[in-house]
Amino acid sequence: MAAESGKIDPMHQFLIEPLFGQDWAIAGHNIAFTNSALWMVITLAALWLFMLGGMKRELVPGRWQVMVEGFTGFITSMMHANIGPEGKKFTPYVFSLFMFILIANILGMMPVGIVGVHPFTVTSHLTVTGVLAIISFSIVLIVGFWRHGFHFFSLFVPHGTPGYMVPLIFMIELFSFMIRPFSLGLRLFVAMTAGHILMKVLAGFVINGLNAGALTVAIVSIPSFILMIGITLLELLVCAIQAYVFALLTSLYLNDAIHLH
Amino acid sequence: MPQIAQIAATYASQIFWLLIIFGLIYVGIGKGMLPKIEATVEARDQKIASDLAAAEAARAKADETEAAYRASIEEARNASLKAKAEAKAAATLEAEKKVRAVDAELAAKMAVAEAALKGAQARALGEIESVAAEAAQEIVTKVSGLTVDKAAADRAVKSALAA
Secondary structure (H helix, E strand, O other), rough: OOOOOOOOOOOOOOOOOOOEOOOOOEOOOOOOEEEHHHHHHHHHHHHHHHHHHHOEEEEEEEOOHHHHHHHHHHHHHHHHHHOOOOOOOOOHHHHHEEEEEEHHHHHHHHHHHOOOOOOOOOHOOHHHHHHHHHHHHHHHHHHHHHHHHHHHHHHOOOOOEEEEEEEHHHHHHHHHHHOOHHHHHHHHHHEEEEEEHHHHHHHHHHHHHHOOHHHHHHHHHHHHHHHHHHHHHHHHHHHHHHHHHHHHHHHHHHHHHHHOO | OOOHOOHHHHHHHHHHHHHHHHHHHHHHHHHHHHHHHHHHHHHHHHHHHHHHHHHHHHHHHHHHHHHHHHHHHHHHHHOOOOOOOOHHHHHHHHHHHHHHHHHHHHHHHHHHHHHHHHHHHHOOOOOOOHEEEEEHHHHHHHHHHHOOOHHHHHHHHHHHOOO
């Protein structure tokens, strides 16, 4: 928080700062290890630790194993429900996607700021969500053309379309298809960004109200704080919902690519 | 908004690290751990299913055993009933036979006894006749002093008894 000016900048939390390796580069592009990269590594470590608890592979599972199996079973059954038996091939990808987004979202909500660490939400960056969306979309395209060749274009002409409507419907369907990676990436980015800005703004109200005197504490800080508790719970829900939506939409798009209509 | 303002400066670094981290997650967790966990779940489901099937089979076998037991009990009961009926019939037959034999014996004895009785009666009658004839001879002798020979007396007694 940029407290120098006496104001709290709700955007500061999204700032990317290189931690080390500022001069690392690949083909002229800087690939410094930033706070974003650090939180990705933390996400990986947290996910790996979580999954390790499920690797005891006991016949009668313990609590942790049940939890891990709950997550894997959730994605596996979602893939089975949306795609069918062919969906099994894509379960590792969708599971990785879901868990990465979920844990990155939740880690961004952790109150580590109390101990002086700057929390950073990896998924609040358009670059990250965009890349994930493009990977999903590319898989859909590759699978679609691999399995159906040019017949894949029949996806854009629903059954029973009258002949004279085909060009128009084709354009509309193509447009709605091409917009998918943008909506997929933007949805997560916007949801995370908006939630975090809202929380920072409310936190700013609380802190500035505390500095301004007893009356502002009563009419600004306390209501803001109560609202913040609710918003925090809501944001935790959004973290899970956005990860689920991303995984669900990926599975639905994959279903389109595999089964056409 | 730093996400947009910084995008030109940081996209390469973000993409690079994202690809590395996400690649590690996909290979290590998605491809490495997930199938094993799924296999564990599947093995458990199969174990439960096979245990249930085994229990069902055991139940069916128990039912079968019980049915066989009931059948054998029924059979034994029928056999015993039959044996009882046979024994009863045989016993009745035997008893009848014995009764008949005893009847025949008794009839024979009775015939012998009757014959003896008849003989005795005849003998008694004969004696009565001779006694009566002697008495008649004596009575005639005493009353009239006449002597009646034995044959005449016999004839007179016989005709008097027959009358």
